[in-house]
Amino acid sequence: MTIVHGGLAVAATSAISIDNAHAHGLHLVDAGTPAPTTLTGRLADFVANARFDRPTLVMDLDAVAERYRLLAAALNPAHIHYAVKANPAPQLLARLAAEGSNFDVASRGEIEQCLALGIPAARLSYGNTIKRRADIAFAAAAGVTMFAFDSEAELTKLADVAPNTTVYCRVLVDGTGAEWPLGKKFGCADQMAEELLVRAVELGFQRPGISFHVGSQQTDLGAWDRCFARARALIDRLAARGVDIGLINLGGGFPSTMTRSKAQEPRVYAETVRAHALRHFGDLDVHMIAEPGRGLVADAGCIVCEVVLVSEKGDGDDRRWVYLDIGKFSGLAETMDEAIRYNFETPDNGGPEGPVVIAGPSCDSADVMYEKNAYSLPVSLQEGDRVLILATGAYTTTYSSVGFNGFPPLDAVCL
């Protein structure tokens, strides 16, 4: 038995997969679509043999590496720039770097973290379109050569403090089909992008690029196709004005396949996106990159937490309330509006299940994860029972840094 505390743990060895999980007393709860809820062998084995003193994310770095190889091969010739914000665990970044990944960073802090791990600045793209001027200067001095923008003001900043680099303009995408759409915060309309890219060349930037993001946890493959068609039209209009596009950034959006959304296998997304990209851009001499975050790491992680309380309201609602020791403010922020619907595993006594509301422990009434979606858990579930939350390797530790209401930030262990 390993007792895990503060990220100290040793990796387990033998393999158990969830295919034979029932033999190990685990029970997959899925009242919705029959999602392929398979935990990788190392994760299941480690978790079964460890005790945790607080909610903890366990990451299987072998699974991350395997997914990296799959995406890198299937998206080739596009180069992978892992979106660091999805999960910045140093061991994970180091593993991806060793696999040959590049990295998309959003802040000085993320750049410093990559550099501290020995990742060359030439392998970083600064993909945030909202950057402090001083941070752009820092990045440029460190040797970062790829910078995003979506406005004239940001482009001007780049011309001032990061000349002779490759800049790329992010275009607006509506995010239809994405369970975590990125809304209107990033990107500009195609017409404005055209003018800004003309302006970029006037400012001395050579062979600038175009980027977009189809929205996170995007399950509709048509979203990429529609984006690519728009980008190609933009590239052709720019060519007519003498602007040569040298970079196309396909963005992220590749879905986790282990939540309750109807996502297909990762290979299907990668190969179809590549086919779309080659159809629209195959005749161009461009450098292509993709920036998966969630699609690389979500399925390789599992949160171990426990039941704090099971209660009823006595108001005629027959649903039990299951309060976990983790909630919206300690790692599960993406349950906001029940956008990302995780699958849960609980101890199985072979008994019946009943409908539940699943909530966090904090004193905020918004800290309810699932109330509208029909979740069902064993009737026997009780205080102290361990609960596994699958496919939580992305956007959990990063959203859990403050310790709201005195609950500890989500702990993490990398195997």
Ligand SMILES: *Cc1c(COP(=O)(O)O)cnc(C)c1O
């Ligand atoms: C967050 C982010 C990504 C990663 O998105 P996923 O949906 O997790 O793949 C990629 N590119 C940029 C610029 C981002 O901000």
